[in-house]
Amino acid sequence: MSYNxxxxxxxxxxxxxxxxxAKGEGVTKNFVSKFTGIATDEQVDKAIKMSMELQLVEEDGKTSKYKIKSILARKLVTASSDNQKAAIMRIILEQYEPYNVFKTRYEYTKSIELACSQTKILFEMDSNERDIKSTLISVATYAKALKSEGASLYSFIEEDNNETLINQVLSESAITETTLKQYWGESICSLLSQAIIFSPLSDALLKTKSNQIDTRAVIVYAANTFESFLDQYAQVKGVSLSGKNGIMQKRDALTAHLSKKHRGMIDYIGQIRNAADHGADVDENGQMWNITVETAIIYPRIVAITIRDILHRDNGIIEV
Structure with a gap:
């Protein structure tokens, strides 16, 4: 296998x-650029390439869109603390052979530059040695596997509680998924796509348990889930959504199959999504909407409630 x-x-x-x-399906480079806010196209390209290098992301050869390749990718971005994220990144790094060689060569040579040079030579990389150094140090530091001692000296850290942290991540994920399954019930879960509805909404709920909640990300995760639900619901009802973009337009296309109260609930879901996703609001003198922590916490739960209530109504159960 070649590395770069x-x-x-x-x-x-x-x-x-x-x-x-967050998207829950294949995405374009343009979407990644807009979502992340990474400054330049070149930086976006390099971040994507390195995420592929670490086996987190892959490119669909038919669509040229990017999608998740490893379950570790989902766990990395839904972990509830920096320590948990670091623990997962450490696992990812330890599965990456150039990192293991880099670590071994540094422990032998005590020179970070020489370790990078030897890693490049051993794997016949075209990479610039300074780029190898900067990227590996950045990722290893994020993983709390490496720390600087000053004067170009580093030490690798053996983390005793890494397994405990990983178990915490898996436990929190399992509890969240189980809770959502119990809330929806087997009949509803069997109707919904695991990949584009159940898993992304579980991820949104997990993100609300973070020590520092990324409010915009929570909204995007949950809103994309709900839009995917509308897509699936339209297929079941035989309604074409051709030319319909976003939650509001798709809701309007499904009006005949939705109650007035549920359309109102969808309006809330769509308005919050727009506030998080559409930048400056011309109706508010160009100001940006701030998404509060309280809104972020409740939003994916409202999405879960609305999905359940819409499907229950189809079975004669009227509730909000």
């Missing part, structure tokens, strides 16, 4: 993964 390390940061790699997980 490009210049990027751990934060940009995580941002790329977050964009793809």
């Amino acid at each position: 390390i490009v210049l990027t940061t751990a934060e940009d790699i995580v941002a790329v993964v977050d964009a793809i997980v």
Whole structure:
């Protein structure tokens, strides 16, 4: 297998993964750029390439869109603390052979530059040695596997509680998924796509448990889930959504199959999504809407409630 390390940061790699997980389906480079806010096209390209290098992301040869390749990618961006994210990134790094060689060569040579040079030679990379150094240090530092001692000296950290942190991530994920399954019930879960509805909404709920909630990301995750639900619901009802974009237009196309109260609930879901996703509001003198933590916490739960209530109505159960 060939390897090629490009210049990027751990934060940009995580941002790329977050964009793809948030969408819940294949995404374009343009979507990644807009979602992440990474400054230049070149930086976006390099972050995508390195996320592929670490086996987190892959490109669909038919559509040229990017999609998640590893379950570790989802766990990385839904972990509830920096320590948990670091623990997952450490696992990702330890599965990447050039990193293991880089670590071994540094421990032998005690020179970070020489370790990078030898890693490049051993894997016959075209990469610039300084790019190898900067990227590996960035990702390893993010993973809390490496720390600087000053004067170009570093030390690798053996984390005793890494397994405990991973178990916490898996436990929180399992509890969230189980809770959502119990709330919806087996009959509803069987009707919904695991990949584009159940999993992304579980991820949105997990993100609300983070120590520092990324409010915009929570809204995007949950809103994309709900739009995917409308797409699936339209197929079941035989309604064409051709030319319909966004939650509001798709709701209007489904009016005959939705109650007035549920259309009102969908309006709330769509308005919050627009506030999070559409930038400056011309109706508010060009100001940007701030998404509060309270709104972010309740939003994916309202999405879950609305999906359940719409499907229950089809079975004669009227509730909100």
